[in-house]
Amino acid sequence: MESTPTAGLEGRALACRRGGRTVFRALDLAAAPGDLLVLRGANGTGKSSLLRLLAGLLAPSDGRLAWDGEAVDEDPAAHRRRVAYVGHNDALKPTLTLAEHMRFHAALRAVPGDACAAALDAFGLGALAGVPARFLSQGQRRRAALARLVAAPAALWLLDEPTNGLDAASVEALARAVARHRASGGIVVAATHLEFAGASARTLTLGAA
Amino acid sequence: MMAAFLDMGGYAAFVWPAWLLSAAILVAVSVSSVRRLRALERELAEAEGGRDPHS
């Protein structure tokens, strides 16, 4: 009798080929609900590739990725519902205001109405709701991306260098959001250099071979 | 007889270019392909010879 399927995310012997080369091979990882997994490793060791693989943007060239024991590629739509991915750039259209971005995001991810406003306030962007994105600074743009992350009802957060360009207060806001998400049983996998994680964060170092 | 054959009933200007172009294309494709393969294999031999070829 197969042991009870491990809850949350589990990758076994994952391999990733990208740009004609094998970025990583035979990589195992597991993240149970409430976990925070921090990816460490120099540039080019595959942190971003792994995050895109976990998000389902990139198919593993080998190995198996499972969620609650069930292979992820069996129900890609369900996996897309449970993933919120923040990449390097912030997906902002210069001529649209923050509020318009949030409204579109809300429709795209089926976000309940009030969550958007709360998310903007959580990152101190409430006052900037009516401002077109082209006026925002690098830090404000990053916070706009994180606001949409927080608003989305996704169990698995995949963050690629989320603290780039953030000031101390925003890093603090992100840390609180991560803690809240973990407390509610969510999982966070983040590639970052900063120690914003606080307590009980597990680390996976890539390219250590 | 040879002259008649070459003349192709007055259509030499069309029949011969057609066949010669066919031959030219077949030769060009085959020669360029083989030469490309040889050059790449030589390059691979050097690259792999220089270091221990893994998997």
Next chain:
Amino acid sequence: MNWHRYASPANFKRLSDRLLPWAAGGAALFLAAGVWSGLVVSPADYQQGETVRIMYVHVPAAWMSMFVYANMAVAAAAALVWRHPLAEVAGRAIAPVGAAFTFLCLVTGSLWGKPMWGTWWVWDARLTSVLILFFVYLAYMALNAAFDEPERGARASAVLALVGAINLPVIKFSVDWWNTLHQPASVTRLDAPAIDPSMLAPLLAMAIGFTLFFVAVAFVRIRAELVERRLEALRHARVAGEAAAERT
């Protein structure tokens, strides 16, 4: 059945070493027979005279342009559905050969049309369709080469090969429709004359000769692609090796 083992240059080399001589030898044999029967033995056509001999290269070239594209479409499907490494490489390897045959078909068609209609280019339905097929080949090769990363180019052009394969019948139908709409009564279709047996032999000999030639060249070109892919991997590995060395 693990096809993947043929993806490595060494294994594929063994396969092609066994089959290549047969394909190349067969091609030479059939082409020689085709030349001999096409140019010397078979009679002139009572209507078109000697120009009918152009048909013995024009029609096989047309068949090859479609046969090679069909191979590309199958390779594209295999590359996209099963991510088969050999299929990804095969498409890129044979496309230029298909384009060469298509170009040959167009030029010989023009050489065949000139004595009959006095113009180098006849907007005959079939010739026009082959012209569009030629553009699709060019688009495939352009898209294949338009990415820094060869694998990305291979998969993008594979999608185009399939989209092209689905659209070619529609394009063929629309060109025929367009041709019949603007059909001036005088221009008869650029049709091969009723094929009587003495003309069938050279036609088939040339067609088989072209096909075997294509198989032989395909082996050579696919091997070259696999070797190039291997070199690419070695270069990446060396760069990664250097990066690792710097870090320690």
Next chain:
Amino acid sequence: MSAALALVARDVRLALRTPAETLTILAFFVIAATLFAFGIGPEPQALARVATGIVWVVALLACLISLDRLFQAEADDGSLDQLVLAPAPLELLVLAKCLAQWLTTALPLVVVSPLVATMLQLSPHGYATLLASLLLGTPSLTLFGAVGAALAVGARKGGALLALIVLPLYVPVLIFAVAAVEASIAGLSPRPHLFLLAGLAVFALTLAPFAASAALRQASE
């Protein structure tokens, strides 16, 4: 479904916020047509004979050049990842993008086409069918163009790449559309040609979203 409608609304709003893009396409449509007049000469009979073909070819080219930013802009600012990762099927979102593109580019072309047709001395019998053929034909142009635009995402900048990919797919649309207009000018019924054009639009509607989505998934790997 609401995601798709939200995407259409967002893209239309984006287009309205930067009207220059649409106006440039319309300007190209008119200028290119006038170039043909300079090439063929002002003589009305000469122009009238080729007017249908010119109007349609220039409309087709205008549609083509408006498409290369369709997905590349999304890829550049990171929105493409969010679209590919959206719960809604990517094919539906691609259709939404195409609908928005059609509304903001093809429709204006259709509105301006009588002006261009008049400049090219199109016979009066052809106007109604010209509009019908453009309305029925431009969806196929947008959909097949979207496949080309998706395939070219991330490709090295080559202006002609999109044209080389997409123009062969445009041939049937051009043939049926011009045939329809020519038929009505000649006093014949344009219906068979327009039906074929409509059939082509349905064909494009079923093929393009899947091909474009496959290309977009590759682009975001």
